[in-house]
Amino acid sequence: MRVAIVFPEVLDMARYRERRKEFPPFGALYIAASLEQAGHDVKIVKINPFELVHDFRGFDAVGFSISASATFNLFLECRKVSTFEPDTLLMAGGVHVNLFPEQTLIDLRPDVICVGEGEDVICEILEHAGDRDFSSVPGVAFLDGERYVRVPGRRLEKNIDRFPLPARHLLNVDDFVMSNRMSNTDVRMTHIMPGRGCPFPCRYCASAQTRVQYRSGDDVRHELEHLVDRYGIEGFAVVGNDFILSKTNVFDICNRIADLDLSWATLSRVDRVDPDVLAAMRRAGCHELEFGVESGSQRILDAMDKRATVDQVRYALRASHEAGIKNKVFLVHGFPGEDMASTEETIRLLDEVAPYIERTSLFRFVPLPGTYVYNNAVSYGIRGTDADPSWDGDWAKYHIHHNHHHWWGTDRQFAELTDAFWRLWAFVEERWPSKIRLEDLPADQWLQQSRSFAKSGWRRQNAALETVSI
Numbered sequence: 001m002r003v004a005i006v007f008p009e010v011l012d013m014a015r016y017r018e019r020r021k022e023f024p025p026f027g028a029l030y031i032a033a034s035l036e037q038a039g040h041d042v043k044i045v046k047i048n049p050f051e052l053v054h055d056f057r058g059f060d061a062v063g064f065s066i067s068a069s070a071t072f073n074l075f076l077e078c079r080k081v082s083t084f085e086p087d088t089l090l091m092a093g094g095v096h097v098n099l100f101p102e103q104t105l106i107d108l109r110p111d112v113i114c115v116g117e118g119e120d121v122i123c124e125i126l127e128h129a130g131d132r133d134f135s136s137v138p139g140v141a142f143l144d145g146e147r148y149v150r151v152p153g154r155r156l157e158k159n160i161d162r163f164p165l166p167a168r169h170l171l172n173v174d175d176f177v178m179s180n181r182m183s184n185t186d187v188r189m190t191h192i193m194p195g196r197g198c199p200f201p202c203r204y205c206a207s208a209q210t211r212v213q214y215r216s217g218d219d220v221r222h223e224l225e226h227l228v229d230r231y232g233i234e235g236f237a238v239v240g241n242d243f244i245l246s247k248t249n250v251f252d253i254c255n256r257i258a259d260l261d262l263s264w265a266t267l268s269r270v271d272r273v274d275p276d277v278l279a280a281m282r283r284a285g286c287h288e289l290e291f292g293v294e295s296g297s298q299r300i301l302d303a304m305d306k307r308a309t310v311d312q313v314r315y316a317l318r319a320s321h322e323a324g325i326k327n328k329v330f331l332v333h334g335f336p337g338e339d340m341a342s343t344e345e346t347i348r349l350l351d352e353v354a355p356y357i358e359r360t361s362l363f364r365f366v367p368l369p370g371t372y373v374y375n376n377a378v379s380y381g382i383r384g385t386d387a388d389p390s391w392d393g394d395w396a397k398y399h400i401h402h403n404h405h406h407w408w409g410t411d412r413q414f415a416e417l418t419d420a421f422w423r424l425w426a427f428v429e430e431r432w433p434s435k436i437r438l439e440d441l442p443a444d445q446w447l448q449q450s451r452s453f454a455k456s457g458w459r460r461q462n463a464a465l466e467t468v469s470i
C-alpha cells in the first residue's frame, strides 16, 4: 500500500529565521521503517504553520504523527485544508494521541488511532484497511457511532532491538545530518535514540514514570556503523530521556562503540554519574554531557520532585569536567513556587560551578499536557488547560520556546517571576553568551500562525460518548 506519514516540522525556535533544523521525527521514522519492512511504499510529509495544504490523493493510507500537543492544531488545519481520496484510511498516533485519545478521534476524525508504541500496531491496522474492522488489533481505538472503542492488550515490546532502524532515508540528508550542532563544533553529526522511557517522577515532564526500554550495545553499534558508512557521520547526539538509567546498559553501549572513534553528546540527570561511568563514557568518545540541573534552589528541586540535590549538581559538574567531558546545563525557570529568592539561589549556584560549565540552555516553565502539574492544574492554580471551562482550544501555547505566558499565581507573583526570569537570563547571557539576541527573535511568527488555528470556543465534547473496551 502507499502510505504517507505526516509529521510536524519545528525549526529551532532560537534560529527560526535561519530555518535551522531540530532533530528528526523519530516516532514517524520508526513506524515508517516498520511499514517498509512489511512491504509498504512510504512517504514522509512535513507540515508546519506555513505549509499545511497537501494533496494526499494516490495514498491508500495517511498517518498523522502528533509528536507534541503544541502541534495538534496544525494537524486539525491540515486535515481540513488538504485533499484526500474518499476511501483513504486515516490513522493517528504519537504523544498527543496517547494523552488525548478520545479528543483526537472527535476533533481530527481519523478512522483509527494507535495508543502507545506503534511499530507493530500500524502494520496490523493496514491489514484491516480493506474491511475497516480494527476490533482485533490490540493498542488501537476508534469511534463506533457514539461509542469510543478501545482495544487493550498490547504490551510494550521487551526487545526493541528487533525494530528496524528509523527510516532516515525517507528524509533529505540535511534534515538529519548536521554540522553545526555538536557543542559548538563542526563535527558532522546526527541524532540517535538508544532507549525509551524514564522511571523518574519530575512533575514538569511528560515522559515521567514511563517504562524504560533499552537497546543493546550491539544494536546501537549496528546503527552507528550504518550512519558512518552511509552518511559519513563523525559524531552523534543522544535524543530522548536520561542516558544513564542503567549503568550496565551504558557500559554495554560504551564498550561496543568505543573503537568507532565518534564524538558524542548525551543527556543525564546529575545523580547518575560516578567516576567509573564517566571514564567509560569518555573512553567511548563522549564529548559533552547535558545535565538537567533545572534550578539551584533545593526548595524548587523538591517541588519539582526532581529527586536530586544541589550538592549532586556540584558533584556531577565537577566530576564530569575532571573526566575530560564538557558540560551543558539545562535550566527551567518558573515552576510553581519560584520567586526572586529561589532565582537568586540558582544564580549563586551557577556562579559557583561556572568553571565547569561550557554551555547553558534556559527555558521558562510551561505546564505541558501529560505532566503531573497539568494533571493537577487546580491544585497548582494553573490556568487555561483543556479541562478548564475557559479552555480556548489553543494547543500552541504549550510550546516551550519564548513562552512568556502567565500560568500561575497572582499578578504580583507573575511580575516578580518575570523580573526574576530576566535577571537570571541576563546572568546566563553574560556568562555564556548565545550567538543570538532574544529580543530579535522571530519565533513569534510560528506561534502566532499556529495559534490562529485554535478553534475558539471549543469545548470538550466527549461527555456523551460511551466508552467500551473490547
Ligand code: B12
Pocket (backbone or CB within 6 Å): 007, 008, 009, 010, 013, 022, 023, 024, 025, 026, 027, 028, 030, 031, 062, 063, 064, 065, 066, 067, 068, 069, 070, 071, 091, 092, 093, 094, 095, 096, 098, 099, 113, 114, 116, 117, 118, 119, 121, 122, 193, 196, 197, 204, 205, 206, 207, 208, 239, 240, 241, 368, 369, 370, 398, 399, 400, 401
Ligand atoms: C525527540 C523529541 C523532540 C524532537 C523531535 C520531535 C519529533 N517530531 O519527533 C524535537 C527537538 C524537534 C522536539 C520538539 C518538540 N518537543 Co519534543 N520530544 C522529543 C522526545 C525527547 C523524544 C520523542 C521521540 O522520538 N520518541 C520516540 C518515539 C519512537 O516515540 P513516539 O514519538 O511516541 O512514537 C511512537 C508512538 O507514539 C507511535 N506513533 C507515533 N506517531 C504515530 C503515527 C501513527 C499513524 C501511528 C499508528 C503510531 C504512531 O509509534 C511510535 C513508535 O513506537 C520526547 C520525550 C520522550 N522521551 O518521548 C519529547 C516530547 C515529545 N517533546 C515535547 C515537546 C513539548 C516538544 C515541543 C513542543 C517543544 C517546543 N519546541 O516547544 C516541540 C514540538 C515538536 C514537534 N514537531 O512535535 C514533549 C511533549 C509533551 C506534550 N504533551 O506535548 C515531550 C514528551 C518532552 C517531555 N518530556 O515533556 N522534540
Ligand code: SF4
Pocket (backbone or CB within 6 Å): 198, 199, 200, 201, 202, 205, 206, 207, 208, 209, 240, 241, 242, 269, 292
Ligand atoms: S526530566 Fe528527565 S529525569 Fe525527569 S522524568 Fe523527564 S526524562 Fe525523566
